[in-house]
Amino acid sequence: MQDPDKRQFAEELLSYTDSFNKGVITSFKADGMNDAGAAFDYIEMALSKFDDGPFFLGQFSLVDIAYAPFIERFQPFLLDVKKYDIKAGRPKLATWIEEMNKNEAYKQTSLDPEEYIATYKKRFLAQL
Numbered sequence: 001m002q003d004p005d006k007r008q009f010a011e012e013l014l015s016y017t018d019s020f021n022k023g024v025i026t027s028f029k030a031d032g033m034n035d036a037g038a039a040f041d042y043i044e045m046a047l048s049k050f051d052d053g054p055f056f057l058g059q060f061s062l063v064d065i066a067y068a069p070f071i072e073r074f075q076p077f078l079l080d081v082k083k084y085d086i087k088a089g090r091p092k093l094a095t096w097i098e099e100m101n102k103n104e105a106y107k108q109t110s111l112d113p114e115e116y117i118a119t120y121k122k123r124f125l126a127q128l
Contacts, residue, residue: 013067
């Protein structure tokens with residue numbers, strides 16, 4: 001990666017993955033969606049930083065690979081259990097999800113959203 005701004009932002013985003021996951025997972029057990037909302041708002045802001053493509057750094061990168069598995073699982077679970085649409089009011093995130101789903105290599109590793117919902121319900125809601 002030649003662009004120093006993109007390199008630095010990639011490092012920031014990769015460092016944020018644990019905070020992102022914690023914020024969203026905390027919301028699984030909470031009444032509100034404040035932590036998850038803030039986490040997804042950060043993602044929307046991050047996707048807005050570069051305008052040379054729909055991905056975090058404009059073009060597909062390691063950052064997209066790092067976030068994709070989590071967002072892919074959180075999206076159907078939050079919609080099903082919390083009635084929370086992570087794409088609502090977040091057009092960059094909606095486009096990113098759409099573009100990720102066009103990637104053949106990515107699609108080959110994805111499961112049916114219902115499988116994610118069932119797995120997450122078993123994993124997280126059983127603890128309540």
